[in-house]
Amino acid sequence: MADESRREHFFQRMVDILNGGALSLAIAIGYRTGLFDILDSLREPRSAGDIAGGAGLSPRYVSEWLGIMAAGGIVELSSHPQGEDLFFLPEAHGDILARRAAHNNLGVYAQEIPLLTLCAQDAVMERFTTGDGIGYDHYPRFQAFMSELASAKHRRVLVREFLPSVDEGRMVKRLEEGIRVCDLGCAEGVALLLMARAFPNSHFTGIDLSEEAIGVARQEARGQGIANVELLVLDAATIRHREDLKGRFHYVTAFDSIHDQSRPLEALQGALHMLAGDGLFSMVDIAASSRLAENLDHPMGAFLYTVSLMHCMPVGLQGGGPGLGMMWGRQKAVAMLREAGFEAVTVTEIPNDPFNLHFLARPRKTPAGC
Secondary structure, three states: OHHHHHHHHHHHHHHHHHHHHHHHHHHHHHHHHOHHHHHHHOOOOEOHHHHHHHHOOOHHHHHHHHHHHHHOOOOEEEEOOOOOEEEEOOHHHHHHHOHHHHHHOOOHHHHHHHHHHHHHHHHHHHHHHHOOOOOHHHOOOHHHHHHHHHHHHHHHHHHHHHHHHHHHHHHHHHHHHOOEEEEEOOOOOHHHHHHHHHOOOOEEEEEEOOHHHHHHHHHHHHHHOOOOEEEEEOOHHHHHHOHHHOOOEEEEEEEOOHHHOOOHHHHHHHHHHHEEEEEEEEEEEEOOOOOHHHHOOOOOHHHHHHHHHHHHHHHHOHHHOOOOOOOOOHHHHHHHHHHHOEEEEEEEEEOOEEEEEEEEEEEOOOOOOO
């Protein structure tokens, strides 16, 4: 009897998983097509035809999509007096799914698994046999997605909340006065350009391995008229050998980029190499434990481990790398920062960012007379 009850319970769990997976795919479609933004702008229930017209999309496709949203409890279904189905997105749902949600936006995350499946599922399955890593060329649209994700996360939080929390507000004062800043693994430059625009007296350098991403960042800087930036195509693991970068920066940042490195220890040594004596390193990375058992209650643990399997771990395995993966965790991160040569490492939660932790690290002080 106990086994039968367990089977029934797990059967229902599988039904919930299948429905959730299907809903996630449909939510991704709604986000990319702008349907959630159209629905969010409506103050009363409207027909599928009206919604499709507002979005410039096919009424038949939109009607079928709305069926999924209604069945999944994402939109509310009502009926016109003449019998036509009407649909409405509650404001509380728009607070999470529409683009206006900013750092509370979960709709943008729904794109991640479908995109990674399209990009890399076959390659990942092949590597289960070979154990090899996967190159960035398998992820042709992922940089653009990561920039969209970074925009959703950083646009309201980075300058207003995160930077004022660094070093008890002292970092913002230094940025206002004028210092040199480097963003390591800057991708398409979302965070870099937000900081550069907010602090015109400081100079900002972005470093990334992807020539394509740096090209997009340069174009964005020109388009926004931001002149206090420099963008370099450079492997983070080689920075520690560059004498021209030694001690050059007062503040170095790395937003969710270290766990993807194929040589993460060398990348951290590069961050240390670039810091001036009074410099600080802010590493923002996933809020997790290095112990699997301590992540079982993580509210998005299965999602984050899946993203890691499909992207973060394989790219980190390239060239014999350790493949840290997204869920490398707090304990391993602190140990690696100290191994790289950082002396004091402080770990704090980030305002309005439940996904990440802030690792603030200081260089090891050189003894007097050395």
